[in-house]
Every structure is written in C-alpha cells, then in structure tokens.
Amino acid sequence: MSEERLHALGEGALLIVVGMLVVFAALFILMVAIMIMNRLFPDKVKKTEGPALAEAILSEQSERERVAVLAVALAKAMEKEREVIPEQRTMNAVGPSGEPSRWAIAGRERVMRSREKAGRR
Amino acid sequence: MSWDSLRNLFEGFLGIRDEWEILGMMVIGCVLIYLGIARKFEPLLLVGIGFGILVANLPLHEFVHIGGDVGGEPGTATGVLYYFRKYLVDTEIIPLLIFLGLGAMTDFEPMLNYPYTILLGAAAQFGVFVALVGAVALGFDLAEASSIGIIGGADGPTTIYTATRLAPDLLARVAVAAYSYMALVPVIQPPVIRLLTTRKERLVRMPYAPRRASKTAKILFPIIVAVVGGILVPRAAPLIGMFAFGNLLRECLVVERLSDTAQNALMNTVVIILGITVGSTLTAAAFFEWETIMIFVLGCVAFIFATAGGVLLGKLMYWISGGKVNPVIGAAGVSAVPMAARVCQKEVQREDPSNFVLMHAMGPNVAGVIGTAVAAGVLLALVPGMMD
Numbered sequence: 001m002s003e004e005r006l007h008a009l010g011e012g013a014l015l016i017v018v019g020m021l022v023v024f025a026a027l028f029i030l031m032v033a034i035m036i037m038n039r040l041f042p043d044k045v046k047k048t049e050g051p052a053l054a055e056a057i058l059s060e061q062s063e064r065e066r067v068a069v070l071a072v073a074l075a076k077a078m079e080k081e082r083e084v085i086p087e088q089r090t091m092n093a094v095g096p097s098g099e100p101s102r103w104a105i106a107g108r109e110r111v112m113r114s115r116e117k118a119g120r121r
Numbered sequence: 122m123s124w125d126s127l128r129n130l131f132e133g134f135l136g137i138r139d140e141w142e143i144l145g146m147m148v149i150g151c152v153l154i155y156l157g158i159a160r161k162f163e164p165l166l167l168v169g170i171g172f173g174i175l176v177a178n179l180p181l182h183e184f185v186h187i188g189g190d191v192g193g194e195p196g197t198a199t200g201v202l203y204y205f206r207k208y209l210v211d212t213e214i215i216p217l218l219i220f221l222g223l224g225a226m227t228d229f230e231p232m233l234n235y236p237y238t239i240l241l242g243a244a245a246q247f248g249v250f251v252a253l254v255g256a257v258a259l260g261f262d263l264a265e266a267s268s269i270g271i272i273g274g275a276d277g278p279t280t281i282y283t284a285t286r287l288a289p290d291l292l293a294r295v296a297v298a299a300y301s302y303m304a305l306v307p308v309i310q311p312p313v314i315r316l317l318t319t320r321k322e323r324l325v326r327m328p329y330a331p332r333r334a335s336k337t338a339k340i341l342f343p344i345i346v347a348v349v350g351g352i353l354v355p356r357a358a359p360l361i362g363m364f365a366f367g368n369l370l371r372e373c374l375v376v377e378r379l380s381d382t383a384q385n386a387l388m389n390t391v392v393i394i395l396g397i398t399v400g401s402t403l404t405a406a407a408f409f410e411w412e413t414i415m416i417f418v419l420g421c422v423a424f425i426f427a428t429a430g431g432v433l434l435g436k437l438m439y440w441i442s443g444g445k446v447n448p449v450i451g452a453a454g455v456s457a458v459p460m461a462a463r464v465c466q467k468e469v470q471r472e473d474p475s476n477f478v479l480m481h482a483m484g485p486n487v488a489g490v491i492g493t494a495v496a497a498g499v500l501l502a503l504v505p506g507m508m509d
Contacts, residue, residue, distance in 0.1 A: 008263060011507050012254035015263075019250050019499045020243075026353045026495045027243040027488060033345050034236040034338070041337040 133180045142405035143178040149408070150175030150400065156304065163304035163460075166277070169396020170300055177202060177401035202401035205394055210292075211285055215395050216278035217363045222388030223278070223490065224367025225380050227458070229342055231483040233334035237438070238450065238481065242488025244434035245454025246496045248273030248427025252419045253500075259415050263508055264288045267500040269416055272299045273423025274493030275306070275457040281399070282360055283497045287504060293402030294413050298420040300399070306457045309421065310464045313428040314452050322439055323472045325447035329480040336374075343368040346491060354498025361494045427455045431485065453482035456489030 153171030157164040209215045232238060253263075253270030261269060268284040268291050280299040284292040302309065314323075343365035350361035370380040407413065435451025449469050453462040462482035469476045 005257070005260070008257045009254065011263060012250075012257040012266065015253060015500070015503060015507075016250040018503065019496055020247065022353065022499045023246045023492050023495045024240070024243045026349060027239045027492055029349055029353075030346065030491070031236045031239045033349070034233055034239075034342065037338040037341055037345075038233070038236075038332075038334065041335040041341075043333040043335045 140180070140405065142409055143180065146178035146403070146405045146408060147175050149403075150178065153301070153400075163300065165392055166300045166396050167304055169393060170297060170400035173202065173397040173400020174297075174403050175400075176397075177403070178405060202398055205398040206402060209394060210281065210398050211289070213282055213285060213359065215391050215398070216281045216285075217359055218387060218391045219278040219395065220360055220363040220494075221367040222383050222391065223458075224343070224364040224369075225371045225383035226388070227364075227368055227371075227487050227490070228483075229339065229368065229487055230331070230334055231480050232485075232487055233338060233342065234332045235481060235484050238484030239488040239491075241431050241434055241438075241451045241454040241485035242456070242490075242492040243454070244451065245427045245431035245456070245485070245489050246274065246492045247430030248423040248425070248455070249493070249496045249500075251426040252423030255422055256415075256419050259419070261415075263504050265291055267504050268292075268295050269419050270423060271295075271493070271497055271500065272302065272416075272420040273427045274489070274496060275299070275303050275424065275427065275455045275461070276490060276493040277303065277395075279360060279493050279497045281395075283500060286501055291416070293399070293404075293407055294416045295420075296399045297403050298417050301417075302420050302424050303457045303460070306424070306455065306460045307464050307467075309424050310428050310452050310455070310461065311468055313425055314432060314449055314465070314468050317429060317432045318436070318448050320472060322436065322448050323469055324476070325439065325444060326473075326476055327445070327447050327450075327478050327481045329477065331480075336372075339372040340369065343372065350491070350495065350498070354495050354502060356501035357494045357498025360497065361491065364490065364494065424455065428452045431455065431489075447478050447481070450478055450482040450485060454485040454489045454492070456486065456493050458486050458490065459483065461489075462486040 150171045150173070153167045153174065155171075156162045157167030157171060249270045249272075251270075252273045253266045256266035256269040257263065264287040268280075268288040271280050271283045272295055274280065277296065277300050281292065281296050284295045288295075346368075347358075347362045347365035350365070351358040354361070367383050370376050370383055431451035431454035432448055433451070434454075435446060435448030438446040438451075439448045447469060449465045452468075453465045455461045462479055465482040466477065466479040469478050
C-alpha cells in the first residue's frame with residue numbers, strides 16, 4: 001500500500017474519531033436541552049394533576065355510593081316484580097280448573113290467523 | 122426528400138446500435154420501477170428514479186442531452202431533466218426543500234418523551250465513517266469517500282447535499298445508491314439485528330407511557346436544534362435550519378396552511394422532480410464502471426455498520442439499565458423514517474407478537490435525521506481542508 005493511501009487511511013481514522021465525537025456532542029447537548037425543557041415546561045395536564053386528581057377521587061367515591069344505593073333499590077324492585085309475575089301468570093294463563101285462560105286462547109287465535117294470511121300469500 | 126432525411130425516421134434504432142449499453146440501463150430502470158410498484162419498496166422515490174433512468178437512457182438522450190449533435194453548439198447541454206438538475210439539484214434547492222417538508226412531517230414527541238433515545242441516532246452514524254474509511258482503502262480520495270460514506274446516513278437529501286459540494290461527479294451514483302438502499306432497509310437490517318442481539322434481549326418489553334411534551338417544548342425544540350446545529354456545524358446549517366423551520370411550522374399551530382403545504386403540495390412536487398432528476402443522472406457511461414460497483418458495495422457496508430452501531434449502543438443501554446431497554450431499537454437510528462422503526466417493531470414481534478416498541482424506536486429514528494445532518498456538517502468542514 002502506498003504512503004499516500006496510508007496517509008489517507010490515517011486521516012480517515014481521524015475523521016471517524018472526530019466525526020463521532022462531534023455527532024455525539026451535538027445530540028448529547030440536544031438531549032440535555034430536552035430534559036431541561038421537560039422540567040421547565042411540563043405538560044399542563046401534569047401540572048394540574050395534583051389537585052384535580054384529589055377532586056376526581058372524591059367525586060368518584062360519592063359516585064360509587066350513589067351507584068351502590070341505586071343498585072340496592074333496583075335489586076329490591078326486581079325482587080318484588082318476581083313475586084308479582086308468577087301470580088299473574090297463574091291468574092292469566094291457566095284457569096282455576098287448569099284449562100287455558102281466555103287471554104291465552106285469544107292470543108293463540110291471533111297468531112294462527114296471522115300465519116294463515118302468510119300461507120295464502 | 123433525401124435518403125439521409127429518411128434515415129432520421131430510424132434514428133432511435135440507430136442510437137441503440139451505437140450505444141447498446143443504454144438497453145442495460147433501461148432494464149435497470151424497469152427493475153427499480155418494478156420494485157417500487159409491485160414490491161412497494163419506497164415507491165415515492167423508486168418509481169421516479171427508475172423512470173428517470175429509463176427516459177434518460179433512451180436513444181439520442183433528448184431528456185438529458187449533453188453535446189452539440191442535436192441543435193445547439195458543441196459542449197452545450199439541453200433537456201428538461203438537465204435543467205432540473207442544473208437549477209434545482211446542483212443549487213441545493215431541492216434537497217433543502219425536501220428537508221423543509223421532512224421537518225414539517227416529523228413528530229418529535231417520542232424523542233421528547235424519551236430523550237436518551239437521541240444517542241442511538243448518534244451511534245448509527247458510525248456507518249458513515251466506516252464506509253468512508255473503506256472507500257479510502259479502495260482508492261477513492263477523501264472528498265469522494267465522504268460522499269460515499271454519507272450514504273450510510275440513509276438520508277437522500279443529505280447525501281445529495283454532501284455529494285454536490287464534495288464530489289459532484291459521483292452525485293448520480295451515490296444518490297441512486299442511497300435511495301435504493303433506503304428502500305432495502307427491511308432486507309438489510311434484520312440479519313444484522315439478529316446477529317448482534319440475543320432472544321432474551323429481543324424479548325425486552327418497553328411499555329410506552331406517553332408523557333406528552335408541552336406545547337412550549339415542542340416549539341422551542343426546533344429553534345434549539347437550528348441554533349445548536351448552526352453553531353456546532355455551520356456547514357450543515359442550511360440542512361438543519363430548513364428541517365427545523367419545517368418542524369416549527371408544524372408545531373407552532375398558527376400557520377396550519379403553511380404546514381399543510383410543506384407536508385403535502387410542496388413535498389409531493391419536489392419529490393417528483395427529485396426522483397426523476399436523480400434517475401436521469403445515471404447514464405450508461407457513468408454506470409458501467411468498477412467505481413459504480415464499489416460505490417454500491419460500500420453503500421451496503423455503510424448501512425450494515427450503521428445498524429450495528431445503533432444496536433451495539435442499544436446493548437450497552439440494555440446492560441446499564443438492567444435489562445429495561447430493548448437493544449433492537451438502536452437499529453432505528455438509521456434515519457430511514459419510519460421504515461427502520463417498523464423493521465425494529467417487526468423483529469421484536471417475531472419473538473413476541475404482543476410486544477410493541479414502535480414508539481420507542483421512533484425516537485432514534487427521527488434523531489438519526491439530525492445526526493446525519495451533523496455528520497455531513499463535520500465532513501463538509503474538515504474534508505476540504507484535509508485535501509489541500
């Protein structure tokens with residue numbers, strides 16, 4: 001290998017070192033600048049996070065209590081309905097002697113008439 | 122009507138007879154068009170470059186004509202693509218406008234959320250300098266070697282900017298090599314990543330908790346980039362400055378029309394012109410030389426070492442952080458945005474489909490753009506003095 005090329009290779013090696021150092025230095029400076037900016041100018045959501053978070057927790061608690069009360073009331077209402085419906089069913093669907101009630105017969109006739117019409121079509 | 126004038130009807134065929142190499146170039150142009158359209162490898166660039174190669178190598182070279190055979194005096198040059206090159210590419214207007222558009226399209230939030238990822242963008246510039254030394258070893262001078270080495274930055278405009286200033290004769294080949302390898306990032310990077318990382322490292326999860334950089338930080342950042350870059354590497358100030366300006370247009374939120382134009386209309390226009398112009402510079406005379414093959418080989422070497430540099434620093438971060446940093450994201454320091462970041466995501470998902478590192482990889486990916494511009498600035502500052 002000629003002296004000229006060796007010299008050029010030496011300069012190339014120097015360029016690797018200097019070049020990488022400068023690139024790292026530039027991007028390191030930017031990295032530090034970003035870290036400083038993130039501290040100096042945090043996002044507004046984060047700034048108000050403290051008091052807002054406490055408020056949110058409190059309102060969440062009262063919300064939960066409301067939901068619990070509603071759930072209990074609903075459960076009790078549904079229990080009453082279940083007691084009523086079986087009585088209605090025994091009253092409406094089947095007569096005291098066990099034959100179908102008038103309502104049930106009328107309902108079945110209506111369904112059959114609608115099926116006849118469909119058949120004719 | 123004489124026989125000579127009738128011959129002009131067949132001058133296309135006579136041109137091929139006189140310059141048969143242009144058929145080879147037309148095939149190469151068609152291959153690039155195929156890669157862009159059918160395989161969807163960087164279609165925005167390869168379709169234009171491929172078509173530019175195709176039309177510039179048609180008989181009689183009407184698109185880019187240098188010489189006096191058809192009108193004009195000997196030594197004059199004509200052709201629409203010649204004028205594009207002379208007045209838009211050689212004057213650096215097009216590369217700088219592309220950087221303006223790139224800045225307007227770049228979201229620095231992942232990098233602002235995780236600032237340490239910037240250093241991975243710096244490490245990936247290792248490929249630039251390794252390819253430079255390789256080029257010197259193969260007999261290129263420092264200026265040519267710098268233009269070849271900058272291919273490793275995976276940044277087309279920076280490559281064109283550097284080659285225009287240091288080695289204009291190599292512009293065509295290094296530009297085509299740079300854009301071709303950018304399109305091949307999904308092919309080049311995965312083997313390097315797998316070679317340098319273990320399965321355990323690739324399985325590292327990095328939960329992304331977006332911390333939302335403040336609006337003030339997002340506005341100040343491009344200004345700081347322009348000032349720091351302009352002071353440290355003034356030769357690259359046009360590149361870094363235009364990039365920062367584009368980003369400022371995006372982040373200030375008071376010039377949305379301008380930001381929209383920079384990201385869309387302007388970017389599309391300059392990419393069309395750049396693609397076809399860069400392709401048109403690759404003629405048969407320039408291509409079929411040993412130098413061209415060496416440039417393409419060195420370009421591949423540059424990409425490989427750039428990926429390796431980023432991954433190795435990623436491994437160091439993995440070790441320092443006690444296993445919290447997935448070293449694969451270092452490969453995204455190669456500034457083919459966002460292709461390199463997607464490659465990292467894909468490699469990680471090969472091991473664990475539920476692992477997502479894409480947002481972490483975007484940090485080094487965008488940092489790499491700044492890193493490549495800084496590397497170009499170093500070369501532009503040092504190499505002319507070293508050549509004297």
